[in-house]
Amino acid sequence: MVSRRNYLTVAIMMLILFFMFQFTGVMKNQLNEYGVNEYDQSTYTHLNAENTFSDTVSGSSASADVFYVGAVGGDVAKVVSSWCEYSKRTLQTYQTLSACETVPENQLIILDGLTTVRTDADILILQEWIDKGVNIIFARMPDVSVIQKSAQLEQMLGINRIASTNVTLNGMHLFSGFFLGGERIYEAQNKEDEKRQDLDHNIPWYVTGAGTKTYLVGTLTDEVFDQTVPRSLLEEFSNMEKTSVKNNLLPAVIWRYGTTNSKVFCVNDDFLTDVSGIGILSAMTAQISDYEIYPVVNAQNLVAADMPAFSSENEEKMQELYAQSASAVYREIIWPSLVALQETTGAKLTCMVSPQFTYDDEQEPDGSEVAYYLKQLKEQDGELGWSATNRSNLSVSEKLTLDKPFWKDYGADYKITSAYLRDGSQKADAVQALKNEDVRTVVVSDDDSTSPIISYAGENITQQKVTSAGITHTFSSDLKLRSMETALGYSNITLDLLSVTYPETEQDSWEKMLRKLSPNLITFWKPFEAFTHTTLSESDQRIRRFLAIDYEQERQN
Known part of the structure; x- marks a missing residue:
């Protein structure tokens, strides 16, 4: 039987623990300032x-x-x-x-x-x-016709023989010691690789000679090799096994001649x-x-574009696919998945938010969940930005004008310092519209293959180009990733979540997108985990310093 003294002691201890836990929660909410962009x-x-x-x-x-x-x-x-x-x-x-x-x-x-x-x-x-x-x-x-006519040029380039003026590659082999990330063979070994294969290029078949070092070669099927390689060339290697002969004669893609x-x-x-x-x-x-x-930028970004949803748009399709509204799908399904992915990869998430996508209907955005997402992002060391995406053909300035009252009502203390542009053609309008706002950087999905990866879009607004969609990662995407990481130590993975709200194919369901996204991030970005994970605003600061820096080097002994 419990004595009154012991009963009282236990009751007091329970009461103290209760108040301690309550006090911790209250202090956490008070001190964290969830409504402020740190x-x-x-x-x-x-x-x-x-x-x-x-x-x-x-x-x-x-x-x-x-x-x-x-x-x-x-x-x-x-x-x-x-x-x-x-x-x-x-x-x-x-x-x-x-x-x-x-x-x-x-x-x-x-x-x-x-x-x-x-x-x-x-x-x-x-x-x-x-x-x-x-x-x-x-x-x-x-x-190739110019090279064929000049033995001097062939020698100058380190070319021993032109086996064919045009050959279809089976893939490519990147050797270690050239790009960050090490060796990689880009050949389709299974069905998943077949979907990734886009390095089956057509190029002249140059066989390099003595004094050369090859960094990237094309690979060939046995059938193409047997049909294309000249017999006279095979006779030069008659004392070697076929596999060794093939490896010595593979088409050179990137090489050095000393x-x-x-x-x-x-x-x-x-x-x-x-x-x-x-x-x-x-x-x-x-x-x-x-x-x-x-110098390098040293910034790895993970951006969720057009997430979360504050308006229940495309309601019929959302109910059909998920049996929930769009806002519920983002909160109950997508957000937990992104948090798990973030914890697995160590990434920092920047969510680019559009209060609504369609402005010519009667559906208004509900800002009651803004505080929830600000709290979640703060606890995950993430950041919230603004998206210019819409389905009503609004310009950046027009959409900004319509969105301002929403942010004033539900997130007045949170300074939004980053913006997302779905189309590179929006840059000029965005720079003009955002010049008097708090926005300091824009992430741009730009189809122009020569546009800078990082630069200034305006006098005080940096531009960060989307370098990967995350969902698809082909062999050429991987080669480009290694190239950009080698040069800049930078990548920007931007997930297009508008397609979740407005899916066009079965592949746009979040379940299928996540099934591709998760292994891609875990596998292909792992060689670059030494670089720092950043939000867009952190990346912006590093980009400004990187673009401004000049340096000299001196070596002694």
């Missing part, structure tokens, strides 16, 4: 577009770190310009080889061989540069017509010197 407070910087490093040459043209020879304003030229800006190198551009009248020793020249190397005179100029000690990067190869005085790098594909190819240039320049030091 990243606005911690990312103040005075840096803007005026502070950006310029790759423009000051003084004589011969003082530029890099010469580019090719069409001014072409795709390759834009990519080279972005790389020079990011790697803090000055750039001088020429239309033709003959226009480069003064070329210093050890100069780095990047040229579009497809448009600039066509005649014997061009080849002689290249030979003079190589003999002088100039390092050359062929961003695109001369036309001469006595210089290094010549070749890209036998169109990788450098896409800005994601900047990592190729960074990897090549690292091969020229004994060491290479360069």
Whole structure:
């Protein structure tokens, strides 16, 4: 039997524990300031577009770190310009080889061989540069017909034999020591790989010779190899097994040829017509010197665009698919999944919110859940931003005007410092509309393959390009990811959740999207987990510093 004293003691202890737990919860709510954007407070910087490093040459043209020879304003030229800006190198551009009248020793020249190397005179100029000690990067190869006609050019490029002017690859093999992330074979080994395969390109089949180092080769099926490779070439390797012969003769895609005085790098594909190819240039320049030091952004972003939903739109379809309203789907199904994914990968989530998507109906957004999501994001170290997405053909400025009352009523103390643009064509309107707002950075889904990965969209607004949709990750996507991480230490995965509210196919259901998203993030971004996970505002601060920085290096002993 429990004595009165013991009973009283137990009751008092229970009462104390009850008040302790209640007090902890109250203090947590009071001290955390869920309605305040902590990243606005911690990312103040005075840096803007005026502070950006310029790759423009000051003084004589011969003082530029890099010469580019090719069409001014072409795709390759834009990519080279972005790389020079990011790697803090000055750039001088020429239309033709003959226009480069003064070329210093050890100069780095990047040229579009497809448009600039066509005649014997061009080849002689290249030979003079190589003999002088100039390092050359062929961003695109001369036309195969030009190479076929010149044994001198073949030797200059490290080509031993042209096995075929055009061959269809089965995939590619990236060797370690070039990109961050190590070795990777891009061949379809199963049904899932078949969906990812988009590196089955058609390229000239160049067999490299002595003095070369290959970083990326094309792979071939046995059938294509047997049908295409010349018998005379096979006879040169008659004492070797077929597998070894095949490995020695695979089509070279990216390689280096070393001469006595210089290094010549070749890209036998169109990788450098896409800005994601900047990592190729960074990897090549690292091969020229004994060491290479360069700055990176060091930011890995995970963005949920158009999430959560504050209005119950497309109600009939939502009930059919989930037996719930759109707002309930986001709160009860999608949000817990994103939190679990965030905890698994260590990512920081930025949710880009549109109060509603359709503005020409009678459905108004419900802001009662804003406080809930602000609390959830704060506890997950996440951030809330604004999305310009809508289905009513509103401009950015028009949508902003309609959304302002919503945020004033339900999130007045939360400073929104990031915005999402579904279309790159919205940038000009967005910069004008947001110049007097708190927004400091915009994440842009841009189809222009040459537009900068990071830059300034306006005087004080940075632009962060979507680098991956997360849901799909093809072999070329993986190659681009490794390239961008090598050059910038940066990626921006943006999930398109508008398709959950307004699905167009069965693949737009959240269950199927998550089934693809989760393994992609866990697998393909794992090699880069040493880089820092950031919200968009944190990334914005790092981008401003990165774009402004200039540096010098000195090595002793």
